[in-house]
Amino acid sequence: MKNIHKLKKSIDDFFFNIDLNPQFIVFFRISVGLLVGLHFLSMWPDFQRLYGKYGIVPWDLQGFFIGDGILTLPKIINFFEGYGIEEPVTLLGFKTLYLLLALFVAVGFLTRPSAILLLVMQVSFIKGAWLYTYGVDVFTSMSLFYVIIFPSGRHNSVDKFLFKRKPGETLMPFRRMFQLHVSIAYFFSGFAKSLGNNWWNGEAIWKATHMPYTTNNDFSFNSMWFANHSGLVVIMGWSIIIIEMLYPVFVWIPKIRKLWLSLTIMMHLGIALVLGLYFFSAIMIIWNLTAFYFYAPVEIRSQEKIETEKEPIPVPEVGMI
Amino acid sequence: MKKLFILSLIAFQLFVILIFNIHQTCDNTFNYYHPGVKEKPAALKVLEKILRSNSDFLWYYGTYTGTVTGYGFYAPSVASQVVYTFYVKDVNGRTVAARSIPEFETQEAVNRFSLCSSIWLEKFNIKESVPRFDKLLKAITRQIAKDIAKNYAANTVDTKVYLYQYPGIDELKKGETEKLILAHQFTFDNLLH
Numbered sequence: 426m427k428n429i430h431k432l433k434k435s436i437d438d439f440f441f442n443i444d445l446n447p448q449f450i451v452f453f454r455i456s457v458g459l460l461v462g463l464h465f466l467s468m469w470p471d472f473q474r475l476y477g478k479y480g481i482v483p484w485d486l487q488g489f490f491i492g493d494g495i496l497t498l499p500k501i502i503n504f505f506e507g508y509g510i511e512e513p514v515t516l517l518g519f520k521t522l523y524l525l526l527a528l529f530v531a532v533g534f535l536t537r538p539s540a541i542l543l544l545v546m547q548v549s550f551i552k553g554a555w556l557y558t559y560g561v562d563v564f565t566s567m568s569l570f571y572v573i574i575f576p577s578g579r580h581n582s583v584d585k586f587l588f589k590r591k592p593g594e595t596l597m598p599f600r601r602m603f604q605l606h607v608s609i610a611y612f613f614s615g616f617a618k619s620l621g622n623n624w625w626n627g628e629a630i631w632k633a634t635h636m637p638y639t640t641n642n643d644f645s646f647n648s649m650w651f652a653n654h655s656g657l658v659v660i661m662g663w664s665i666i667i668i669e670m671l672y673p674v675f676v677w678i679p680k681i682r683k684l685w686l687s688l689t690i691m692m693h694l695g696i697a698l699v700l701g702l703y704f705f706s707a708i709m710i711i712w713n714l715t716a717f718y719f720y721a722p723v724e725i726r727s728q729e730k731i732e733t734e735k736e737p738i739p740v741p742e743v744g745m746i
Numbered sequence: 747m748k749k750l751f752i753l754s755l756i757a758f759q760l761f762v763i764l765i766f767n768i769h770q771t772c773d774n775t776f777n778y779y780h781p782g783v784k785e786k787p788a789a790l791k792v793l794e795k796i797l798r799s800n801s802d803f804l805w806y807y808g809t810y811t812g813t814v815t816g817y818g819f820y821a822p823s824v825a826s827q828v829v830y831t832f833y834v835k836d837v838n839g840r841t842v843a844a845r846s847i848p849e850f851e852t853q854e855a856v857n858r859f860s861l862c863s864s865i866w867l868e869k870f871n872i873k874e875s876v877p878r879f880d881k882l883l884k885a886i887t888r889q890i891a892k893d894i895a896k897n898y899a900a901n902t903v904d905t906k907v908y909l910y911q912y913p914g915i916d917e918l919k920k921g922e923t924e925k926l927i928l929a930h931q932f933t934f935d936n937l938l939h
Contacts, residue, residue, distance in 0.1 A: 642854075
């Protein structure tokens, strides 16, 4: 019984007993809204050829592995065609609404309904053409899901101004869920790499920088330089495994958190520059900053203890870097 | 009550993330070390049973929360890439152009489209002929060839599908160069009809 009480108190301490500065939620909502919009704009002229019903790989082939229950963009096009509205018109409406909703999320206007609709639309086009899906797409879905479940519209938003929304919920459990999610993601990313031998001997880095479609053409980065400094690719392979796999340990230790966050962000900047995955890197940096930048999570005190000691609730430490 | 609801949501979300990741990590590692082996270890079967028993609900939840994914990017190893070469032929059968992907206006579209050749890796992994899947691969490849042919008003495209292999550092030092291993080839006719 005593143990159950102790466990309950620990859970309470971890998830609830602190008032948080809402900066992390505001940062997340604005940066996700802007990134989703910019990412969409980056393929605007080619959107119909990739995701249209009769794009390069048409919808009946793309839909081969997708269950009937998922609303896909071709189904939306079919629906409007039933009312005599042709595909280009539907697509123009879809693209415009998508951008508008991303802007609404960024400024916090009708935040939750906008994010729900945006998520449904985002899933509709990535699932409708699953052949073109990569990491950034699932992280975009996850980000929009978190915008929906966080009280995102209650802080520094148009909603707050127009509807006089008051901050009514404790933010800590949302922050904790997000922190745990990021920690699990990095652990599995590093652990899965550690199970192969290519990351330990550097071959994975070498191979990734020489794939025909995954190297960055924006910079004249000469990856052949690695051939003469082969020890470097081994160090890079080990570093990536260590940074990722030990992330859930070191990012929770206040004295090491700054270092680990910086290393992780540098790793993502490297991915952006070498592999040209700008949007994927950007969303991962946003996730890192949202989870661990704005305050030190170990400064938790139970409400009970605070009341007993008559001490004020710890003020979150803002701005680590 | 609200606390309990929030805690349940967090527990469920973390459970889904964990179960998908444990499954994907085990599955990828098993396939990496035992390519083509159908009989899987008992632990992996249990995980698959859990996922299958709630498959519809987990699938929809995972799809709309983005959690239906593992985080083992480029793991346990960086996969090889599959590249296409489309040889566009004129009416006399002469090659007028050779392209690897259709033309796009944006780099993001190029990045995305280049992913679609990786479906061939599935075929190489299963190591046997599945007629329905083979038909799908051929149909997808034909559609890409058709899009490329349109720009040249061509009717015929010879298509080759290669497995791309770049030499390791030691092999490169010995003078080896990149290899394109021919995996499949097709000739698509009547593309303008």
